[in-house]
Amino acid sequence: MNPKENFDSNFGEASVPASRLVTSLASPIDASCRVPLLVLFSGAALWLVVGLLLSLAAVMTFHKPDMFADCPLLTYGRVQPAANDALLYGFCIPAGLGVMLWIFARLSRAELALPLVPVVAANLWHFGVLVGVVAILLGDSTGFVWLEFPRGGSALLFAAFLLIAISAVATFGQRRECELYPSHWFLLAALLWFPWIYSTANLFLVAWPVRGVAQVAINSWFATNLIFVWLALVGLGTAFYFLPKLAGRPLQTYYLALFVFWTLILFGSWMGITVSAPLPAWMSAASSVAAALTLVPVLAVAIITFKTVRGVPHGGISCKGEPFCYIKFGTAAFVLSALMLIAEACPQISRVIGFTWFGPAQVQLQILGFFTVVMSGAIHELLPCVMGFGLPFPKLVRLQHWLFMPGIVLWAGSLAVGGVAQGMKLGNPQTAFADSTAAALMFLRVGTTGLLFILLGSLLFATNIFIMTLKWKLALFKSLLAAFKAPLATPSASASLRRDRAVAEGKGGEVKP
Amino acid sequence: MRNGVIVFIAAFIALGVSWCGFVLAPVMQLGTEKQAAVLNSSDVYPIGRPGEANQGLQVYRANGCAACHTEQVQQSGFACDVMITSAGTNPPAVIAAWWRMQTNFFPNEMTQRFYSVIPNSGGVPQFPFERVRKEIADIAVESFQNVGAKAEIHIIAIGPDIERGWGLRRSVAEDFLYDQPVQLGSLRAGPDLANVGARLPDANWQLVHLYAPQALVKNSTMPPFRFLFEVRKIGNAPSPDALQFSKAFAPPAGCEVVPKPEAKQLAAYLSSLRADAPLYEAPFTPIMTKP
Known part of the structure; x- marks a missing residue:
């Protein structure tokens, strides 16, 4: 049960100076992740720059409103969602998936399973984001917040995510130690979370849209579960892996992390319906209560981080x-x-x-x-x-x-x-x-x-x-x-x-x- | 937790429960929604938008107008105005009843306000109580009827948005019944548009504003949508659709600004935005006579 046992003791060994022989210095486990991670990360880095450039173009409207008055591609209402989606779908998710694959391989002490699958998937993913961002700029957005990509782009993203999830779960299945590390819980839950919310939102809003304000409820549910819960699951899963490793001491503590996991997925997934929305009052009331309860995992995260890095x-x-x-x-x-x-x-x-x-x-x-x-x-x-x-x-x-x-x-x-x-x-x-x-x-x-x-x-x-x-x-x-x-x-x-x-x-x- | 399957099941249950709450329940509760009856009328609400306005909704979506504009009016509650429609045969008794209630209900507030008065009634106020609670209004109406006057209650929605003139009541589910997609918006970098068709009914104003917002609203931060318009040489005769501008925003001499079909559709959509039917869940009394 001691989480310390799960540390990879050979983590620091690879910080060896650059060498001619590319393949020789990384451990086999690390080397098995190389190509998929490079494809995921280099695309993500590009989208980060593109997304921030688009953000900059969007905010320029507030410096000089008529800057892009003759250019439909760069009008604020198109650039702003394109920028957000490029950052979220272009950078955050592929970067998170790449880090997740590596953490799974490391914690399993096994090489990445099916390494070719995430390579194909990463290319598909980045192509899907390209399709989506271009479609938004051309005025083909679906009009739903965080779900602006039209069908083609969404389908590519969904397929790519499933492929990467297959490789991740296969790697997880190869693990040599039975005990799960806290990062495992968060990252595994994230693997389930995204396909579920993404398919629900696309089916109910884009493919066969429901009528009226039910769209608003589903869109809010999707947005919160993606921006708050999914990013928290992957981000915290990563932080809970690296914090103890870099601090050189175990996570403080295992049980508090377990508590964060449970409360985050139970309460966080109910947030997001705004008080003002023209929806039945019970929904926003439930959301407000869930938000108040989410205070618990958030404070617990602060405690874990502080206690782990202190001293x-x-x-x-x-x-x-x-x-x-x-x-x-x-x-x-x-x-x-x-x-x-x-x-x-x-x-x-x-x-x-x-x-x-x-x-x-x-x-x-x-x-x-x-x-x-x-x-x-x-x-x-x-x-x-x-x-x-x-x-x-x-x-x-x-x-x-x-x-x-x-x-x-x-x-x-x-x-x-x-x-x-x-x-x-x-x-x-x-x-x-x-x-x-x-x-x-x-x-x-x-x-x-x-x-x-x-x-x-x-x-x-x-x-x-x-x-x-x-x-x-x-x-x-x-x-x-x-x-x-x-x-x-x-x-x-x-x-x-x-x-x-x-x-x-x-x-x-x-x-x- | 030792087993990946347990983690999976935990996540499945947590997400499944919230899915039932915020996806399944709204679809069942709201997905089959129908038109609602307008209060005190045989009409139903809403009536679908005309075709051009529906195309305009897609222009609104394509250009992401909802990034800066909301279409939802807020309401913090409602209040009642008491209106005396007829002073009856004994106006002094009505005035006495009014003063009695005034001292009972608002002892600290001996009002000096100007009240519009019912003609030929010896000073019976038309609106003796404004913005009061429902219970007070009920008592007042009963008391006035006891002294022979005729009185009625007007329900008024209150809240900052209503006072800004952005609507007569809060936005409700029915307002969005025929919208696809529903674009409520979440940021008011620009004003709320839920009732812009009632507030600014002139489609020509909308077109000029789309082409050059700063020409009509000083210091507006709205980006101009000049790409929805065509600036072209005036041919044999000026186009009947050509827009008129003040000097600073006018096109070069010999040219005219003509809206493309998208601009006209967007203006038609904006003109169609009016959520002003009183409904059971968001009642108010439509008032025409109040000064």
């Missing part, structure tokens, strides 16, 4: 910008964004902040401050192990953190404060409506600086991943060339070569010459 080197709130910092900051952002979501569900508070920029602030904090930060920390930490050589620009990791942290505080913070300022005026009918928008405008403009910081940070992230991919491809090409040029080996020598390669690549299914 260890670089622990507490001290920060040097390494992946440990990313995970700590991300978890803190989760607690804050969840508290904001709970506040929105409280009838007294929502009277002020309902319909204001406070809502988008919470979403941005959840997606960028929590999930993106946790994922980029995890990717920085695991990618050198998987590739067998270090990050090309390790200093950029620290720089990215120092761009992300103030950027997110500025961006989400100014949206939230602007939302409150807007809400104060909106609730007072003696104030002209234009005053309420004007109140938020200044904060939006200040917040744009924060968005620029985040964009710069994401460029650094993408640079590291792309150079790494390039280096790997180059080395692969060189070794192929060498193998091609080498004189024909005698049968015995070639057999030993094959054996070496098989050991190095871990049965080498995916890195075929």
Whole structure:
């Protein structure tokens, strides 16, 4: 039962300096994840940059309203959902799935099962996101929040997710230890969560739409279960794996994590129906109660994080910008964004902040401050192990953190404060409506600086991943060339070569010459 | 937990229960919804939008208007106005009854407000009590009837949105019966549009506003939708659809701005937005005579 036993003791060994021989330094388990993870992460990094660029284009409307007046593709109502979807479906989900595959392989102490399946799935996924984002920009959005992708894109995403889930579950099934680690619960639940909510929402809203406001209930249910619950499951599952590993002590404690898991899935999945929606009153009442109860897992997450990192080197709130910092900051952002979501569900508070920029602030904090930060920390930490050589620009990791942290505080913070300022005026009918928008405008403009910081940070992230991919491809090409040029080996020598390669690549299914 | 199957079942139950609550239940409760009867009338509500407005709904969806505009009016409660329709044969008794109730119900509030008065009644106020609770209004109507006057209760929705003139009552499920997709919106970067057709019924105003919002609303942050319009050379005769602008927003000389079909559809949709039928679940009294 001691979770410490489940740690991979060989985690640090792969931080060996870069080497010519790509395949030799990573452990077979890590090496088996290489190709699927590279496809997932490089696509995700690209979408992160694209999504933030689209966000920037969207917020420019509030600097100069007629900037894109002649360009239907970039009108605010299209760019804004396209940006959100590019960030969520383009970055968050594939990055989360990649990290999940690696954690499953590591915790199972087994190589990734069916490694070709996630490679195909990752390509399908990124193609699906491309179809969806282009369709939104062309005006073919479905009109449902977080479900804007038209049928074709959604079908691709759904199929790709199932394929990756098959590989993940197969890897999970290979595990050599019976005991489950807390990350297992969260990540397994996430594997069930997404296909269920995504298929429900697409069937009831897009394929065979139900009538009237039942659409609103289903859309709210889907959005909350995706943005709050799914991201929390994957993000916390990842954080609960890396926090103890990087802090060098067990998770504090196993039972508190179990408690978080249960309360999060039981209460979190009932949130999301706003107090104001024209739906039967029992729904928003149930949602408000669920939100109040969700306070329990959120506070428990704060306690777990604090107790785990307290008193260890670089622990507490001290920060040097390494992946440990990313995970700590991300978890803190989760607690804050969840508290904001709970506040929105409280009838007294929502009277002020309902319909204001406070809502988008919470979403941005959840997606960028929590999930993106946790994922980029995890990717920085695991990618050198998987590739067998270090990050090309390790200093950029620290720089990215120092761009992300103030950027997110500025961006989400100014949206939230602007939302409150807007809400104060909106609730007072003696104030002209234009005053309420004007109140938020200044904060939006200040917040744009924060968005620029985040964009710069994401460029650094993408640079590291792309150079790494390039280096790997180059080395692969060189070794192929060498193998091609080498004189024909005698049968015995070639057999030993094959054996070496098989050991190095871990049965080498995916890195075929 | 030792077993993956247990985790799976736990997640299945948790999500399944919320699925029953927020997917299955609404589909069963609201999915078969029908038109509702309008209060004190034989009409039903809603009536489907005309075809052009329905196409406009799709233009609204394609351009993501719901990213900045809500279509849901909030209401914090309702209050009653008491209206005396006839002072009866003994106006001084009516006034005395009014003063008695005034001191009973609102002892601290000896009102100096101006009341509109029923003509030729010796000063019987038309609205003796405004924005009062239902119980008080009921007592008042009964008391006025006891002294021979005729009085009735007007139900008024209250709340910041109503006072802004964004609607006469809160939005209810029936308002969205025929919408596909239903786009409630969640951010008011722009005003609520649930009743924009009643508030700004002029389709031409909507077209000019879509082309150049800043021409009509100073400091508006709305992006212009110029791509829904065509700026073209005036041919032999100006188009009957051409829009008129003030100097700062006018097209170059010799050109005119003509709305494309999408713009006309969107304007038709906006004009069709009016949720102003009193319903059982959101009652109010439509008042025409009140000053």
